Amino acid sequence: MADPEQPRAAPPPGPAARAGSRDTTDGPILRALVTLSVPIVATNVFQSLYQLIDTFWVGRLGADAVAAVSLSFPVLFLMISAGGGMSIAGAVLVAQTFGARDQAATDRAAAQTLLVVGVVSLALSIAGYLLSGPLIAFFGPEATVEEMAVGYLQVSFLGLVAVFVYFVFQALLRGVGDAKTPMIVVAGTVVLNFFLDPLLILGWGPVPAYGVVGAAWATIIAQGLAGAIGLVLLFSGRYGIHLRLRDLLPQRELVTKILRLGVPSSIEQSARALGLAVMMLLVASFGTTAIASYGIGARIFSFVIIPAMGLSMAVSTVVGQNVGAGRDERAITAARLGMLAGFIGLTAAGLVLFVLAEPVVRAFVPSEPEVIAVGTRFMYILTPAFGFFGLQMVMSGALAGAGNTMAAMMLSILAFWVLRFPVAWVLSVPAGMGPDGVFWSFPISNVLSGAIAWWWFLRGRWIKRVVDEDVALAGAVREEAIVEEGVGEG
Secondary structure (H helix, E strand, C coil): CCCCCCCCCCCCCCHHHCCCCCCCCCCCHHHHHHHHHHHHHHHHHHHHHHHHHHHHHHHHHCHHHHHHHHHHHHHHHHHHHHHHHHHHHHHHHHHHHHHCCCHHHHHHHHHHHHHHHHHHHHHHHHHHHHHHHHHHHHHCCCHHHHHHHHHHHHHHHHCHHHHHHHHHHHHHHHHCCCCHHHHHHHHHHHHHHHHHHHHHHHCECCECCCCHHHHHHHHHHHHHHHHHHHHHHHHHCCCCCCCCHHHHCCCHHHHHHHHHHHHHHHHHHHHHHHHHHHHHHHHHCCCHHHHHHHHHHHHHHHHHCHHHHHHHHHHHHHHHHHHHCCCHHHHHHHHHHHHHHHHHHHHHHHHHHHHCHHHHHHHHCCCCHHHHHHHHHHHHHHHHHHHHHHHHHHHHHHHHHCCCHHHHHHHHHHHHHHHHHHHHHHHHCCCCCCHHHHHHHHHHHHHHHHHHHHHHHHHCHHHHHHHHHHHHHHHHHHHHHHHHHCCCCC
């Protein structure tokens, strides 16, 4: 292994040294985490604004409309999660080959990731569109809610490929340490979505009111534009990665590596998404008010944990690059700092939301007093344990960056399927607590899974076992690049 304190040579000229790409294998680790996480957090805030803006304007249509979007979200998230692991795999390969200073292998890994993600997203788009009706009917909502939810889902699935293209663009640039470019792209498209939402949902002038379906159209138009811009930038070669058409031809070895790393990540995300869907099924048994209240609380939760997601992604990049460079001590330090920052930051955010719970919920459904009351109670129960969720999120990112996507999968399954859902069912049904039982399952599972993540980190074995395996993986990718590109090709 290389000495973690020994300075390394500057990166070779080429795309890896251009634009916003950043080598995190040298210099202060905390500064690297902050430099990466701040734009990642901003990007995720902007990305979440798509959903929050949708919910805000849909809320003007009443509780049924909010319930329809809330009911659709777990289904859409499940389909996105089923293919999302391939983007994570690409980010891992890109980060490790970038850390190993192999630009040709970095470009090739990026191209093959785009190919795999494109094929997977097309299949999921078709399947999701065809299954939208049966999936929503499975929850057993009221007829009005079901009709709106199916329409919202079908339109969303029409734009799924464009959404995946943007996700992979963001993941690949993050692998080379460029978090600013995706932030700028998504910020512009959120502004576009802000104007499209009221126009298409409520109508104006010659534009008819499409209702809930209009929210889906607004989002896919904006995200489709983001995906198109991402492709142009990747093919330009000016942002740390240079896509070429010849690299998009299937390469069995690299596709196999992407699948080997990506399938556990997809299972992890799908298990989480399926957990949300099953939880929604449980909540749906208590009526429309419970669905709307839970949906608003869950959206606020997903917004507040964005700092932990940003830290998780930043830690994943730093860990991945340092694993590729053979600097495991820096990887361990990055994980430790990230987990502590995640715990402190999310605990503070939770306390602020605890105080502001009622006005925050009221902002989404100003004319639904019953939803406001139940949603506020959910916030009071949910917010104090946010910090423990931060521990789990950051540890998952560290495991993914080290290439240990199997362990990240196990941690996620433990949190959702061993802890959260069983607790939710026991408290809400046998214990007779109703929706409150579901609400209490969140802090209970967050505390337990966060404690397990910290224990897993302290054991230290996660990095010792993975380093040798994935340094060899990066070497194998490098050898492929030498053989296929030719020693003399620049």
